[in-house]
Amino acid sequence: MIVAEQKPLAEIAEMVKDAERVLIVGCSECVTVCQAGGEKQVGILGTALGMMRKKEGRELQWEGVTPVRQCEPEYLEVLDKKVKDVDCVVSMGCGVGVQFIAERYPGLWVVPALNTKFGGGTVEAGVWEERCGFCGECILHKTGGICPIIRCSKSLLNGPCGGSQDGKCEIDSEVDCAWQLIYDRLKGLDRLELMYAYTPPKDWSRARDGGPRKVVKEEARI
Amino acid sequence: MSEWTPKIVAFCCYYCAYSAADLAGSMRLQYPPNIRVVELPCTGKVDVGVLLAALEAGADGVYVAGCLEGDCHFLKGNFRAKQRVAYAKRLLEEIGLEPERLEMYNLSGSMGPRFAEIAQEMTERITKLGPSPLNRQHRKGEVGP
Numbered sequence: 520m521i522v523a524e525q526k527p528l529a530e531i532a533e534m535v536k537d538a539e540r541v542l543i544v545g546c547s548e549c550v551t552v553c554q555a556g557g558e559k560q561v562g563i564l565g566t567a568l569g570m571m572r573k574k575e576g577r578e579l580q581w582e583g584v585t586p587v588r589q590c591e592p593e594y595l596e597v598l599d600k601k602v603k604d605v606d607c608v609v610s611m612g613c614g615v616g617v618q619f620i621a622e623r624y625p626g627l628w629v630v631p632a633l634n635t636k637f638g639g640g641t642v643e644a645g646v647w648e649e650r651c652g653f654c655g656e657c658i659l660h661k662t663g664g665i666c667p668i669i670r671c672s673k674s675l676l677n678g679p680c681g682g683s684q685d686g687k688c689e690i691d692s693e694v695d696c697a698w699q700l701i702y703d704r705l706k707g708l709d710r711l712e713l714m715y716a717y718t719p720p721k722d723w724s725r726a727r728d729g730g731p732r733k734v735v736k737e738e739a740r741i
Numbered sequence: 742m743s744e745w746t747p748k749i750v751a752f753c754c755y756y757c758a759y760s761a762a763d764l765a766g767s768m769r770l771q772y773p774p775n776i777r778v779v780e781l782p783c784t785g786k787v788d789v790g791v792l793l794a795a796l797e798a799g800a801d802g803v804y805v806a807g808c809l810e811g812d813c814h815f816l817k818g819n820f821r822a823k824q825r826v827a828y829a830k831r832l833l834e835e836i837g838l839e840p841e842r843l844e845m846y847n848l849s850g851s852m853g854p855r856f857a858e859i860a861q862e863m864t865e866r867i868t869k870l871g872p873s874p875l876n877r878q879h880r881k882g883e884v885g886p
Binding site: 559567 | 788789793797835874
């Protein structure tokens with residue numbers, strides 16, 4: 520899932536400072552799971568912004584709505600009527616959600632309430648870690664299911680660098696060396712020969728470096 | 742200022758603080774009458790949004806009163822409440838309100854006198870802080886900005 524984190528309240532308040540009526544839009548998918556932009560967070564943000572305004576002696580009229588997801592136009596239809604009465608939309612979705620709302624309503628000011636962080640998952644309650652770098656060409660079958668692209672600080676493809684110490688990365692003693700993890704796992708699986716297989720330089724044009732990407736599945740088109 | 746008394750909302754766990762409030766009553770203990778008690782099945786039910794909403798709706802102070810640590814009927818409810826109160830305090834700071842307007846207390850059902858003491862303590866603290874900045878504009882005649 521996409522993992523995101525709410526921006527500081529002051530930053531969001533600054534973005535909506537000129538608005539009198541605000542629609543706060545949550546998303547029931549990834550950002551609900553990482554507790555950044557679900558229905559509950561929409562309520563808290565609305566209340567907090569309202570309190571900040573009230574403190575200044577001004578009113579903020581806000582309404583919250585949390586569609587199934589923001590990254591699919593059909594689920595944004597619920598906003599069509601609501602956006603007519605507001606000066607600004609605060610999206611609590613990931614960066615995709617913000618853009619889908621902005622694209623749908625050309626005349627509307629849309630601002631992000633979250634910082635979209637990474638593709639990751641829940642490792643324990645309240646803790647999310649990065650796992651996928653969206654590189655466009657998965658190599659997890661070569662590395663025992665541990666991604667060196669995103670979990671190795673240097674995205675190395677053929678084993679660790681000299682900064683791997685006691686299983687940890689030189690950037691931070693809290694960060695595991697991905698290649699140590701890969702080695703340990705392949706050893707456990709008795710497939711250490713994979714460590715000797717040479718991986719040629721990656722074609723980064725399939726990742727972000729090739730510009731904005733698009734997936735078309737012809738049979739799914741209507 | 743002399744006329745003003747703070748509005749305080751107390752979110753009380755059914756298994757401890759709410760019973761302690763009962764006991765305080767049975768013991769005829771005196772405590773400030775400006776405490777509005779809201780019964781919860783467990784402080785683990787308390788939500789950051791609810792704490793903020795109480796302050797937004799006009800409370801000058803809010804506290805959550807749960808079981809002693811380790812004694813929660815639902816094992817961890819009071820620890821969850823403790824974390825949420827801490828988070829709500831950080832939010833209050835960001836909003837620009839004094840985080841001291843919100844507090845978490847722990848007591849048992851047999852601690853009637855402690856319930857009265859907490860009510861007294863919180864009332865004194867909020868009286869010292871004055872009306873919530875959110876309420877001040879409506880009470881211009883009573884206090885300064």
